Amino acid sequence: MKRLLDALSPILRPELTGNAKSPEVDNTAYSPDSRVDLITGANDNTTITDKVCSIVEEKPTIGWWGFFLLAFSVLGLLGIFVPFLIFWGVGTWGVNNPVGWGYAIVNFVFWVGIGHAGTLISAILFLFRQKWRTSINRAAEAMTIFAVICAGMFPGIHVGRAWFAYWMFPLPNQMELWPNFRSPLLWDVFAVGTYFTVSLMFWYMGMIPDLATLRDRAKNTVRKFAYGALSLGWTGSNRQWHVYERSYLLLAALATPLVLSVHSVVSFDFAVSQVPGWHTTIFPPYFVAGAIFSGFAMVLTLLVPARQLFGLKDVITLKHLENMNKIIMLTGMLVGYAYSQEFFMAWYGGVKVEKFAFINRAFGQYAWAYWIMVSCNVLAPQIFWFKKMRTNIWVMFAVSIFVNIGMWFERFVITVTSLANDYTSSAWDYYSPKLADVMIMLGAFGLFFTLFALFCRFLPFIAMSEVRGVLADQAHSRAAASAQSASEAAADSASES
Amino acid sequence: MSAEMSSSGAVETITAETAIDPKPVLMLAEFETADVLMEAATRMRDEGFKLWDCHTPYPVHGLDTAMGIRPTLLPWIVLCGGFTGFCGGLLMQGWMNAVDYPFLISGKPFFSLPASIPVAFELTILLSAFASFGGMLVLNGLPRFYRPHFRSDRFRRATADRFFISIDGRDRQFDIGSNSKFLRELGANAVEVIEE
Numbered sequence A: 001m002k003r004l005l006d007a008l009s010p011i012l013r014p015e016l017t018g019n020a021k022s023p024e025v026d027n028t029a030y031s032p033d034s035r036v037d038l039i040t041g042a043n044d045n046t047t048i049t050d051k052v053c054s055i056v057e058e059k060p061t062i063g064w065w066g067f068f069l070l071a072f073s074v075l076g077l078l079g080i081f082v083p084f085l086i087f088w089g090v091g092t093w094g095v096n097n098p099v100g101w102g103y104a105i106v107n108f109v110f111w112v113g114i115g116h117a118g119t120l121i122s123a124i125l126f127l128f129r130q131k132w133r134t135s136i137n138r139a140a141e142a143m144t145i146f147a148v149i150c151a152g153m154f155p156g157i158h159v160g161r162a163w164f165a166y167w168m169f170p171l172p173n174q175m176e177l178w179p180n181f182r183s184p185l186l187w188d189v190f191a192v193g194t195y196f197t198v199s200l201m202f203w204y205m206g207m208i209p210d211l212a213t214l215r216d217r218a219k220n221t222v223r224k225f226a227y228g229a230l231s232l233g234w235t236g237s238n239r240q241w242h243v244y245e246r247s248y249l250l251l252a253a254l255a256t257p258l259v260l261s262v263h264s265v266v267s268f269d270f271a272v273s274q275v276p277g278w279h280t281t282i283f284p285p286y287f288v289a290g291a292i293f294s295g296f297a298m299v300l301t302l303l304v305p306a307r308q309l310f311g312l313k314d315v316i317t318l319k320h321l322e323n324m325n326k327i328i329m330l331t332g333m334l335v336g337y338a339y340s341q342e343f344f345m346a347w348y349g350g351v352k353v354e355k356f357a358f359i360n361r362a363f364g365q366y367a368w369a370y371w372i373m374v375s376c377n378v379l380a381p382q383i384f385w386f387k388k389m390r391t392n393i394w395v396m397f398a399v400s401i402f403v404n405i406g407m408w409f410e411r412f413v414i415t416v417t418s419l420a421n422d423y424t425s426s427a428w429d430y431y432s433p434k435l436a437d438v439m440i441m442l443g444a445f446g447l448f449f450t451l452f453a454l455f456c457r458f459l460p461f462i463a464m465s466e467v468r469g470v471l472a473d474q475a476h477s478r479a480a481a482s483a484q485s486a487s488e489a490a491a492d493s494a495s496e497s
Numbered sequence B: 001m002s003a004e005m006s007s008s009g010a011v012e013t014i015t016a017e018t019a020i021d022p023k024p025v026l027m028l029a030e031f032e033t034a035d036v037l038m039e040a041a042t043r044m045r046d047e048g049f050k051l052w053d054c055h056t057p058y059p060v061h062g063l064d065t066a067m068g069i070r071p072t073l074l075p076w077i078v079l080c081g082g083f084t085g086f087c088g089g090l091l092m093q094g095w096m097n098a099v100d101y102p103f104l105i106s107g108k109p110f111f112s113l114p115a116s117i118p119v120a121f122e123l124t125i126l127l128s129a130f131a132s133f134g135g136m137l138v139l140n141g142l143p144r145f146y147r148p149h150f151r152s153d154r155f156r157r158a159t160a161d162r163f164f165i166s167i168d169g170r171d172r173q174f175d176i177g178s179n180s181k182f183l184r185e186l187g188a189n190a191v192e193v194i195e196e
Helices: A002-012 A045-057 A062-088 A103-127 A133-158 A162-168 A184-217 A221-230 A238-271 A283-309 A318-349 A352-363 A367-385 A393-420 A435-458 A464-496 B034-047 B063-067 B074-100 B113-140 B154-159 B176-185
Strands: B002-005 B011-015 B024-031 B052-055 B163-168 B190-195
Touching: A045 A184, A045 A435, A045 A464, A062 A133, A062 A435, A103 A133, A103 A184, A103 A238, A103 A283, A103 A393, A103 A435, A133 A162, A133 A184, A133 A283, A133 A318, A133 A435, A133 A464, A184 A221, A184 A238, A184 A464, A184 B113, A184 B154, A238 A283, A238 A393, A238 B052, A238 B063, A238 B074, A238 B113, A283 A318, A283 A393, A318 A352, A318 A367, A318 A393, A352 A367, A352 A393, A367 A393, B024 B034, B024 B154, B024 B176, B034 B052, B034 B063, B034 B163, B074 B113, B154 B163, B176 B190
Parallel strands: B011 B190
Antiparallel strands: B002 B011, B024 B163, B024 B190, B052 B163
């Protein structure tokens, strides 16, 4: 018990540990004529490099082991229930006749959505020259990769006969039959496959210079070899940086329309069908906003404890967290707007089944799920109107959990309510999950957190090379400001005399 | 690997133990800050060096111009990748669903452009991204796991907090005595020669 408390002390009692040395600096004040410091404290290239590399180089803390082992044992649920599912078939799930899409599709959409924040941070904020992305992009991109791995697992197992999952790809098979390219489900294969591949390349490429840093600091042979191989012989050559930066910019420019297309295509799975409640044109933008919303919540869920545990408060500052909270509030309201528009269009469109579908969503047999969704997604982020709240790490952590829950329920509400009560009332039924559904859902969380724990341990958690660039900018603007104030002072004294 | 001071005292020589007839292959000069490096790079360019490079822990803005690096071909490679992806994507869908094994589903046409756009779009992005990443590796000559630079212990800080200029031994103006003096003038903290 004492050891557990010791392990948690960086979070519970920061003043007792090394984190007290880097107290929370409030850099969120707005000032029109100067930029706030994105890296606080007395940090330079040397201290940033030491700080970030020490996470990988020092022995893992008990806190890390606790987190890793917990996540790994939850991952074990997949090891039990996925073989169980493959052996017995999808009958082990709670899916029934009207509701053929249960937890598997809900989890798939949920996890793909989580990934979107990582790409937004890494690609879209890069194109918009948002310097604050540099402190969080590595971890957010890692989150994207792991979330898409979790998402990709579900179509693989929900096809029922998992050994035929390769039929999803345009590969020659024994029937000499190609996949049907007119189906949105196939578009999904290409969208998610491309998304995973491009995100992985983008993430890895961004890491090459930082892996070279770890290689150059490595003391033992295994590390030298592993980081040496991964960093491809990078020497920080400016002739290489030149091509590298152009390539990174192009990848960002490619990832931007890609990320918008991925959740649009996922929404086509629903919107292209004729099912009431699904067949709406608002789905693509609504899904993309929801994806970014849920993804940012997951970034906060991961980074708020991580910055505390790894002593990264100078790098991932309150300003970064506040900016993310603002995006959560914005996208939360976009999602809320989409919920209201769906109702408006159902009424205005005048289609009876459509009207019924929405009234049924809010007041039918799944009303409980609908109102969990609304309170978590629309109401909870409203607390961020208050600056005190959006700069309080406990409040933002709590809201991020609510949003994660709410967005999972959003997918549940969309998928299940429309299927359970569609055109023919004689076919209606109530869907409830079985044990295997719940365990595989939990197991996916285990997979996600296990991969994230390993990432923290073995790969550079912060994009060091980019943060050094931000430090250089900061030093330049500080020098320019002091030069300006000096010249103003000189002008003042000249005019006085 | 052995490090010994050369007779001049200003240049350290690092020689591979296995080298039978060691020849200088690289000269490395360490600089403290990016500003000094930028100034030095401009002078190096103006002096007419060809096979030389700067090594920095982060991409330093303005260094490309200071060094006189010409814009890379990469965007054109990416354009070719994207074009191949788009055309290939449309051809694949048309051939598979309308030519090789036409099958009718819900009376939809065997091939229609709107239904083929999502897959063609994704393949455009996929092949462009491959071209961008692969093109970067090829143009940069990566992976190349051994570089003479790695013999220098000092050079390990090139990926953390120091800035370097390297001159290749094959450069026409390569000369240990005059080059090292020039680099010292430009503000180098230390100059090393790597022999192999």
